Amino acid sequence: GDSVTQMEGPVTLSEEAFLTINCTYTATGYPSLFWYVQYPGEGLQLLLKATKADDKGSNKGFEATYRKETTSFHLEKGSVQVSDSAVYFCALRNSGGSNYKLTFGKGTLLTVNP
């Protein structure tokens, strides 16, 4: 079945550091890929998405590129802020089968210190 593997946290960075959170996936067909963010005490919010190979999703300074050859969708940001502290989830939605649901990774906790 479909699965998503993302790097285990927690990740602790200083403000203005470069961020990478790795995400790889296993899926049949041609999935759409997503990054969701969960701030403390809140639900999940869509951060960015990509629906086909080589697409780049971007939002709030975060970027991720859909790499079909490496089945990856790594999240990057050039300069993190304290306000980026949150849990980040990589997810996929497959185009085949039951396409109603998202399959999530286990989440990566990011803490940014001033």
Added chain:
Amino acid sequence: DVKVTQSSRYLVKRTGEKVFLECVQDMDHENMFWYRQDPGLGLRLIYFSYDVKMKEKGDIPEGYSVSREKKERFSLILESASTNQTSMYLCASRGAVKHTIYFGEGSWLTVV
């Protein structure tokens, strides 16, 4: 803005109690979902509904049931709560923009 509202943020229930978690969305979305979130396990799908009175089991339906009598409301039911159902429960909905799923703020359930 799309709003997904979960009626209870924090609940404490006793083992064996029947528990209802309510979720309402205001955007006429067809699809609604219940996930649970546990440390180290991420989000796991319990049930989803693709229309009124329609439901399908997700990955971990055991011990849960759902009700979707109206399009805007999707209820998760724990018939007899157990301590291993202590968790954060997240409701979500999806509509016309097919790739975007909107989440509620979550309900923290503790079963003692």
